[in-house]
Amino acid sequence: MDDSTTTILYVEDNPDNRMLVQRILMVEGYRVLQAESAARAREILQTQTPDLILMDINMPDIDGYSLTAEFKQLPQLKHTPIIALTANVMRGDRERTLEAGCDGYLQKPVDVDALPGQIEYFLSKRYNL
Ligand code: MN
16 A cells, blocks of 8 residues: 555445545545444544545434544544535534534535545645644
Protein backbone atom coordinates (compact mmCIF):
# COMPACT_ATOMS: atom_id res chain seq x y z
CA MET A 1 0.00 0.00 0.00
CA ASP A 2 1.34 3.40 -1.00
CA ASP A 3 1.28 5.51 2.16
CA SER A 4 1.35 8.74 0.20
CA THR A 5 -2.09 8.06 -1.28
CA THR A 6 -4.61 10.39 0.29
CA THR A 7 -7.02 8.28 2.30
CA ILE A 8 -10.64 9.11 2.99
CA LEU A 9 -12.77 7.28 5.53
CA TYR A 10 -16.46 7.32 4.66
CA VAL A 11 -18.79 6.44 7.51
CA GLU A 12 -22.18 5.65 5.99
CA ASP A 13 -24.85 3.03 6.63
CA ASN A 14 -26.38 3.21 3.15
CA PRO A 15 -24.60 0.86 0.69
CA ASP A 16 -25.75 2.77 -2.40
CA ASN A 17 -24.27 5.99 -1.08
CA ARG A 18 -21.06 4.19 -0.15
CA MET A 19 -20.72 2.76 -3.66
CA LEU A 20 -21.44 6.08 -5.35
CA VAL A 21 -19.02 8.12 -3.27
CA GLN A 22 -16.35 5.42 -3.43
CA ARG A 23 -16.58 5.38 -7.21
CA ILE A 24 -16.27 9.16 -7.50
CA LEU A 25 -13.35 9.40 -5.10
CA MET A 26 -11.45 6.46 -6.56
CA VAL A 27 -11.59 8.05 -9.99
CA GLU A 28 -9.93 11.08 -8.37
CA GLY A 29 -7.14 8.84 -7.07
CA TYR A 30 -8.11 8.70 -3.42
CA ARG A 31 -7.99 5.57 -1.33
CA VAL A 32 -11.41 5.08 0.23
CA LEU A 33 -12.09 3.20 3.44
CA GLN A 34 -15.73 2.41 4.06
CA ALA A 35 -17.35 1.96 7.45
CA GLU A 36 -21.00 0.91 7.56
CA SER A 37 -21.21 1.47 11.32
CA ALA A 38 -19.59 3.32 14.19
CA ALA A 39 -18.06 0.05 15.37
CA ARG A 40 -16.40 -0.54 12.01
CA ALA A 41 -15.12 3.05 11.90
CA ARG A 42 -13.52 2.66 15.34
CA GLU A 43 -11.93 -0.59 14.22
CA ILE A 44 -10.45 1.01 11.10
CA LEU A 45 -9.01 3.86 13.17
CA GLN A 46 -7.04 1.37 15.24
CA THR A 47 -4.76 0.75 12.27
CA GLN A 48 -5.31 3.72 9.92
CA THR A 49 -5.25 7.48 10.12
CA PRO A 50 -7.32 8.89 7.27
CA ASP A 51 -6.55 12.30 5.76
CA LEU A 52 -10.23 13.17 5.82
CA ILE A 53 -13.43 11.67 7.21
CA LEU A 54 -16.83 11.95 5.54
CA MET A 55 -19.44 11.40 8.22
CA ASP A 56 -23.04 10.49 7.55
CA ILE A 57 -25.26 12.04 10.20
CA ASN A 58 -28.23 9.68 10.09
CA MET A 59 -27.16 6.18 11.09
CA PRO A 60 -29.03 3.47 12.97
CA ASP A 61 -26.55 2.76 15.77
CA ILE A 62 -25.31 6.28 16.50
CA ASP A 63 -25.77 9.74 15.05
CA GLY A 64 -22.87 11.29 13.20
CA TYR A 65 -22.78 14.25 15.58
CA SER A 66 -21.95 12.00 18.54
CA LEU A 67 -19.42 9.99 16.56
CA THR A 68 -17.72 13.18 15.36
CA ALA A 69 -17.50 14.50 18.91
CA GLU A 70 -15.98 11.16 19.95
CA PHE A 71 -13.43 11.16 17.12
CA LYS A 72 -12.46 14.76 17.82
CA GLN A 73 -11.15 13.56 21.19
CA LEU A 74 -8.61 11.32 19.46
CA PRO A 75 -5.15 12.96 19.23
CA GLN A 76 -4.53 10.74 16.20
CA LEU A 77 -7.15 12.70 14.26
CA LYS A 78 -6.10 16.22 15.18
CA HIS A 79 -5.16 16.99 11.55
CA THR A 80 -8.07 15.08 10.02
CA PRO A 81 -11.03 17.20 8.95
CA ILE A 82 -14.41 15.60 9.59
CA ILE A 83 -17.05 16.62 7.08
CA ALA A 84 -20.71 15.96 7.88
CA LEU A 85 -22.93 14.56 5.15
CA THR A 86 -26.58 15.02 5.87
CA ALA A 87 -29.95 15.08 4.21
CA ASN A 88 -31.27 17.12 7.12
CA VAL A 89 -32.32 20.48 5.89
CA MET A 90 -33.77 21.83 9.09
CA ARG A 91 -32.54 25.13 10.36
CA GLY A 92 -29.91 24.56 13.00
CA ASP A 93 -28.31 21.50 11.40
CA ARG A 94 -25.31 23.44 10.27
CA GLU A 95 -24.87 24.78 13.80
CA ARG A 96 -25.15 21.25 15.21
CA THR A 97 -22.44 19.94 12.91
CA LEU A 98 -20.13 22.75 13.98
CA GLU A 99 -20.95 22.23 17.66
CA ALA A 100 -20.07 18.55 17.29
CA GLY A 101 -16.69 19.65 15.94
CA CYS A 102 -17.25 18.98 12.25
CA ASP A 103 -14.93 20.97 10.02
CA GLY A 104 -17.45 21.27 7.25
CA TYR A 105 -20.82 20.25 5.99
CA LEU A 106 -22.09 18.75 2.74
CA GLN A 107 -25.72 18.26 1.84
CA LYS A 108 -27.20 15.05 0.51
CA PRO A 109 -27.83 13.98 -2.11
CA VAL A 110 -24.16 14.19 -3.00
CA ASP A 111 -23.48 16.42 -5.99
CA VAL A 112 -21.48 14.04 -8.17
CA ASP A 113 -19.86 16.81 -10.20
CA ALA A 114 -19.07 19.07 -7.26
CA LEU A 115 -17.81 16.44 -4.80
CA PRO A 116 -14.19 16.21 -6.03
CA GLY A 117 -13.74 19.97 -5.73
CA GLN A 118 -15.40 20.03 -2.32
CA ILE A 119 -13.12 17.26 -1.05
CA GLU A 120 -10.06 19.04 -2.43
CA TYR A 121 -11.12 22.22 -0.67
CA PHE A 122 -11.55 20.50 2.70
CA LEU A 123 -8.24 18.67 2.31
CA SER A 124 -6.48 21.96 1.61
CA LYS A 125 -7.74 23.27 4.96
CA ARG A 126 -6.40 20.37 6.98
CA TYR A 127 -3.03 21.92 7.75
CA ASN A 128 -4.67 25.00 9.18
CA LEU A 129 -6.76 23.15 11.73
MN1 MN B 1 -27.53 7.18 6.76
